[in-house]
Amino acid sequence: MPEFKLDEIDRRIVQALQVDGRISVQELAGKVGLSPSPCARRVRLLEEAGIIEGYVAIVNQEKLGLPVSVFASIKLERQREEELDRFAAAVSRWPEVADCYLMTGQRDYLLRIIVSDLAAYERFLKDKLTRLDNVASIESSFALGRVKRSYSVPVELGRS
Known part of the structure; x- marks a missing residue:
């Protein structure tokens, strides 16, 4: 697979998703200066390229009794x-x-x-x-x- 080249908008998308992986496409698009459809396409391409590997919930290990x-x-x-x-x-x-x-x-x-x-x-x-x-x-x-x-x-x- 050829190397995926990130432009400034891709970088802003990745940074925003690292802060909040549950952000809506509409809100993400507003943050990075795109309309929702092209923003969703870019997210999909970042996922397909393996730059975005997945989405997780961050769990507090202490509150689970694993301090x-x-x-x-x-x-x-x-x-x-x-x-x-x-x-x-x-x-x-x-x-x-x-x-x-x-x-x-x-x-x-x-x-x-x-x-x-x-x-x-x-x-x-x-x-x-x-x-x-x-x-x-x-x-x-x-x-x-x-x-x-x-x-x-x-x-x-x-x-x-």
């Missing part, structure tokens, strides 16, 4: 492609893992894990993470508080 975020750095014994793929497939199935990144440097993966308390994290470690083959070490850090949380991509910094 603990743990960052776990994982080192594997071997970094062969099949070993990396097997690890990624396993953690992708676990609902506690909110984010998983393949990393450079001393560790192979960085996970953000959401749990209700220390005991729940201990169960997660014992029942899931430590049972994976090829895990050499796990280093856990508990978040004391969140300073910034953003779901927005800095559209203005992207390529045109």
